[in-house]
Amino acid sequence: MFISEQPLDIVGLLASAHHPKAGALVLFSGEVRNHNLGREVDYLEYEAYIPMASKLIRQILDAANAKWPLNIAIAQHRIGKVAVGESAVVVITASPHRREAYEANRYIIDRIKHEVPIWKCEFFSDGSKKWGGNCNCHEVTGDVNKHIYDV
Amino acid sequence: MKVQVFAGLKEYFEPTFELEKDVQSIDGLKRQLIRLRxxxxxxxxxxxxxxxxxxxxxxxxxxxxxxxxxxxxxxxx
Incomplete structure (x- = not known):
């Protein structure tokens, strides 16, 4: 399951990710912070187009497995209302040595943020809301399918 | 043809709608939606x-x- 309407079970995912051949495990949790661009954030709401979001996360994990010798590659993204301090996305990678686990983990989260059809709406404490636009790469690349990952 | 939109686009269009006029391509659809909104x-x-x-x-x-x-x-x- 790649998209969850329930709070992400980070501890349970971590417990399921230990592997006898892995000497390193990296867990990334993308968490909701209480401010963005100088404004106070109350909570976020995430929306996904689940059929394609699931398919793309599967493809991104497959690509990571092809690039690095991973024992474990897991990603889950939450949708619906997510409170400050809660986890919106979790990526776990495990490999024999730490370098691959770190690199693959970053690759997976970068591609999820830029490519997977998931959107956040920020709800501010002044009562206003704004749909987020993390990926504005097309303004630089001129192509909605070309991304710059190191930003 | 059925169209479904997401996130910020829902501030301009219904989440799902049927195309009333025939459009031939994605580009045609995009131009029709821009004319509409x-x-x-x-x-x-x-x-x-x-x-x-x-x-x-x-x-x-x-x-x-x-x-x-x-x-x-x-x-x-």
């Missing part, structure tokens, strides 16, 4: 399009019965 142009120009859950180019020719989804730039994570 001119202020959505900048967002629509940054969107990806998919037909039957596969990404397509703007010159993709639409067929009867296609389901088109319009995906604004991702902001997950």
């Amino acid at each position: 001119p202020s959505s142009a900048a967002l629509l120009e940054s969107c990806r399009f998919a037909v039957n859950d596969d990404f397509v180019d703007v010159d993709y020719e639409l067929n009867e019965g296609d389901t088109i989804v319009i995906l604004p730039p991702s902001s997950g994570g």
Whole structure:
């Protein structure tokens, strides 16, 4: 399951990710912070187009497995209302040595943020809301399918 | 043809709607939607399009019965 309407079970995912051949495990949790661009954030709401979001996360994990010798590659993204301090996305990678686990983990989260059809709406404490636009790469690349990952 | 839109696009269009007029391509669809809601142009120009859950180019020719989804730039994570 790649998209969850329930709070992400980070501890349970971590417990399921230990592997006898892995000497390193990296867990990334993308968490909701209480401010963005100088404004106070109350909570976020995430929306996904689940059929394609699931398919793309599967493809991104497959690509990571092809690039690095991973024992474990897991990603889950939450949708619906997510409170400050809660986890919106979790990526776990495990490999024999730490370098691959770190690199693959970053690759997976970068591609999820830029490519997977998931959107956040920020709800501010002044009562206003704004749909987020993390990926504005097309303004630089001129192509909605070309991304710059190191930003 | 059925169209489904997401996130910020829902401030301009119903989440799902049927195309009333015939359009031949994704580009034609985009131009028709911009005529309908001119202020959505900048967002629509940054969107990806998919037909039957596969990404397509703007010159993709639409067929009867296609389901088109319009995906604004991702902001997950």
